Amino acid sequence: MGLFTDAIARRIAQLRAEIEHHNYLYYMQDEPAIPDAEYDKLFRELQALEAQHPELLSVDSPTRRVGGAPLKSFAEVQHSTPMLSLNNAFSDEEVRAFDARIREVLGVQTVEYAVEPKFDGLAINLSYRQGVFVQGATRGDGSTGEDVSENLRTVRAIPLRLQDASGATIVTDIEVRGEVLMFNRDFDKLNAQQRANGDKEFVNPRNAAAGSLRQLDSRITASRRLSFFAYGIGRCEGLTLPAQHDQQMVWLQQRGVPVAEQRRVVHGVEGLLDFYREIGTKRAALPFAIDGVVYKVNDIALQQRLGFVARAPRFAIAHKFPAEEAMTTLLDIDVQVGRTGVLTPVARLAPVFVGGVTVTNATLHNEDEIRRKDVRIGDTVIVRRAGDVIPEVARVVLERRPLDVREFVMPKVCPVCGSHVTRQADEAASRCSGGLFCPAQRKQALLHFASRRAMNIDGLGDKLVEQLVDAGLVHTSADLYQIGMSAIANLERMGEKSAIKLLDAIEHSKHTTLARFIFALGIRNVGEATAKDMAMHFGTLDNLLTADVERLQRVRDVGPVVAQSMVDFLSEAHNREIIKQLRSLGVQWDEHEPQADKILPFSGKTFVLTGTLPTLSREQAKEMLEALGAKVSGSVSKKTDYVVAGAEAGGKLEKALALHVAVLSEDELLILING
Ligand code: IVH
Numbered sequence: 005m006g007l008f009t010d011a012i013a014r015r016i017a018q019l020r021a022e023i024e025h026h027n028y029l030y031y032m033q034d035e036p037a038i039p040d041a042e043y044d045k046l047f048r049e050l051q052a053l054e055a056q057h058p059e060l061l062s063v064d065s066p067t068r069r070v071g072g073a074p075l076k077s078f079a080e081v082q083h084s085t086p087m088l089s090l091n092n093a094f095s096d097e098e099v100r101a102f103d104a105r106i107r108e109v110l111g112v113q114t115v116e117y118a119v120e121p122k123f124d125g126l127a128i129n130l131s132y133r134q135g136v137f138v139q140g141a142t143r144g145d146g147s148t149g150e151d152v153s154e155n156l157r158t159v160r161a162i163p164l165r166l167q168d169a170s171g172a173t174i175v176t177d178i179e180v181r182g183e184v185l186m187f188n189r190d191f192d193k194l195n196a197q198q199r200a201n202g203d204k205e206f207v208n209p210r211n212a213a214a215g216s217l218r219q220l221d222s223r224i225t226a227s228r229r230l231s232f233f234a235y236g237i238g239r240c241e242g243l244t245l246p247a248q249h250d251q252q253m254v255w256l257q258q259r260g261v262p263v264a265e266q267r268r269v270v271h272g273v274e275g276l277l278d279f280y281r282e283i284g285t286k287r288a289a290l291p292f293a294i295d296g297v298v299y300k301v302n303d304i305a306l307q308q309r310l311g312f313v314a315r316a317p318r319f320a321i322a323h324k325f326p327a328e329e330a331m332t333t334l335l336d337i338d339v340q341v342g343r344t345g346v347l348t349p350v351a352r353l354a355p356v357f358v359g360g361v362t363v364t365n366a367t368l369h370n371e372d373e374i375r376r377k378d379v380r381i382g383d384t385v386i387v388r389r390a391g392d393v394i395p396e397v398a399r400v401v402l403e404r405r406p407l408d409v410r411e412f413v414m415p416k417v418c419p420v421c422g423s424h425v426t427r428q429a430d431e432a433a434s435r436c437s438g439g440l441f442c443p444a445q446r447k448q449a450l451l452h453f454a455s456r457r458a459m460n461i462d463g464l465g466d467k468l469v470e471q472l473v474d475a476g477l478v479h480t481s482a483d484l485y486q487i488g489m490s491a492i493a494n495l496e497r498m499g500e501k502s503a504i505k506l507l508d509a510i511e512h513s514k515h516t517t518l519a520r521f522i523f524a525l526g527i528r529n530v531g532e533a534t535a536k537d538m539a540m541h542f543g544t545l546d547n548l549l550t551a552d553v554e555r556l557q558r559v560r561d562v563g564p565v566v567a568q569s570m571v572d573f574l575s576e577a578h579n580r581e582i583i584k585q586l587r588s589l590g591v592q593w594d595e596h597e598p599q600a601d602k603i604l605p606f607s608g609k610t611f612v613l614t615g616t617l618p619t620l621s622r623e624q625a626k627e628m629l630e631a632l633g634a635k636v637s638g639s640v641s642k643k644t645d646y647v648v649a650g651a652e653a654g655g656k657l658e659k660a661l662a663l664h665v666a667v668l669s670e671d672e673l674l675i676l677i678n679g
Pocket of ligand 1: 091182
């Protein structure tokens with residue numbers, strides 16, 4: 005190689021490394037370090053150099069990630085070692101039986117397990133020769149899959165070369181196994197695009213990922229943002245891998261392969277079940293879909309001793325979450341009136357078991373959603389209940405539509421109070437114009453006022469509010485503090501004892517906080533967090549009552565919409581009157597100096613919490629830091645001031661160390677806080 009080509013080869017290598025680094029930051033860390041235009045410049049320079057020097061082309065060049073000419077069909081790929089499936093467990097008992105079986109076979113007291121999410125995507129096998137990605141295949145029937153190499157090459161999360169931190173490429177052949185999936189936000193974007201183009205929407209992220217991966221035209225795959233997580237190693241020759249599964253995952257991660265952050269090592273069956281519950285609560289907040297968790301005996305030698313039964317390993321099991329979707333019949337559509345007068349169409353369903361409970365009602369959100377999903381009364385529908393979210397009608401099974409379905413029409417008048425229904429041009433919601441004249445709105449407003457996070461009036465639930473309003477005893481929240489013993493005791497199913505209890509609870513609620521009081525008023529767009537920020541900012545109610553739109557916008561996270569809602573609410577004479585009455589009836593709180601323009605000790609500082617802290621929960625630590633003015637963020641970047649790391653901190657800790665961000669233990673954090 006001449007001196008000149010030598011320099012070009014070096015520049016090409018440098019560009020490739022740099023572009024892949026930016027791919028990693030952009031696609032995996034979600035933190036681009038350079039503007040798109042800069043990235044494009046690097047990319048074009050590399051493309052140009054490669055075009056001038058075809059002898060320097062390479063299969064692992066990032067320029068190969070944009071897709072190429074369409075294929076006629078996918079070639080078949082024989083897997084070198086079969087891609088197995090997992091046995092499923094649906095209950096704690098099945099998990100206990102799995103663990104008992106393993107302890108019996110191994111003759112041990114407790115077993116160490118590696119536990120991780122069960123990704124809801126598509127299984128694939130990636131083959132690397134001498135560290136370079138050469139082929140990728142779908143699972144197929146387990147022994148034979150389809151060659152989707154060109155498509156997988158476009159997935160930025162999949163490294164085209166396996167290199168460790170020192171830049172050394174591994175020198176043997178290895179297979180990486182894992183799951184291709186689409187993050188929820190990329191799925192939402194894709195469907196919005198499909199809608200805009202008049203194309204069919206994808207049913208869920210899994211289908212979108214499958215549809216995108218099985219494109220004969222890899223340029224289409226390149227235009228969809230797919231992701232990848234590894235969960236295992238297939239064939240691997242001539243390399244000594246770590247002897248534990250979790251360490252193998254770390255080993256892969258150190259070579260640029262993405263692995264789940266939510267991995268742990270636990271001991272014994274209780275550890276398994278704790279993990280299941282922990283991930284269950286986090287599931288809805290994860291950026292991608294999972295359908296359970298997977299437990300694996302951590303020690304690879306023990307895995308081998310346990311072996312396989314039929315097509316599944318004995319050393320691993322999938323503990324599935326209850327199905328989140330089920331099919332049923334939509335019997336009718338009712339309209340419910342909410343606290344702010346919004347009319348919500350609600351589907352009445354033939355009872356169906358979904359997400360672990362029996363569901364008979366599901367929200368249809370609004371008129372536009374009904375049209376968009378083309379839902380008709382009498383349809384067979386798919387109901388979705390994800391986590392604690394209210395069940396919704398996800399879609400219609402058109403193939404099962406009977407001939408006599410009926411269309412839904414939004415009523416012109418409120419079904420509760422008869423006031424006319426309005427809909428603003430820029431809003432999807434229809435609203436009852438009755439305000440607090442509408443008993444439905446009044447009831448909802450009272451329920452909100454009494455709710456746990458607002459005034460916390462224990463025992464004032466649905467039924468009671470219904471009776472109090474219907475009997476004409478209570479019109480506004482202030483009336484609650486004026487009802488007498490006899491009026492309550494005369495209500496249906498209300499003995500003297502319960503009446504006393506309720507009056508006690510009402511009395512008790514008078515001692516509250518400014519934040520709760522603001523939240524309890526039920527002002528549009530003013531949720532719990534905003535109410536807290538406002539209370540903190542203004543310190544006293546009178547400061548808040550006299551604030552204008554501009555002043556309100558100085559509260560953290562308050563923009564023009566929220567500020568305007570507040571001003572609108574306070575400009576209604578009857579709202580001010582109720583506030584006045586509530587105060588004169590004894591509702592009170594401690595007031596303090598406005599914190600408005602005060603600099604708090606951690607103002608302007610950004611913290612990231614990771615791992616399990618010894619005594620504080622994530623939520624507690626977050627609240628503590630926020631109260632001191634800190635911002636608590638979910639990801640580490642150069643702008644992070646401190647990372648607070650607990651047990652089993654993973655990628656975030658590594659990143660903090662790499663970026664030289666200060667890392668604190670819980671003890672150190674507490675010392676910092678206490679000065
Ligand atoms: S391990 C020999 N781990 O579940 C065991 N599989 O039902 C190989 N899956 O086809 C699988 N997340 O596509 C494993 N963390 C995980 C997984 C996982 C999802 C899928 C995988 C496999 C299917 C088995």
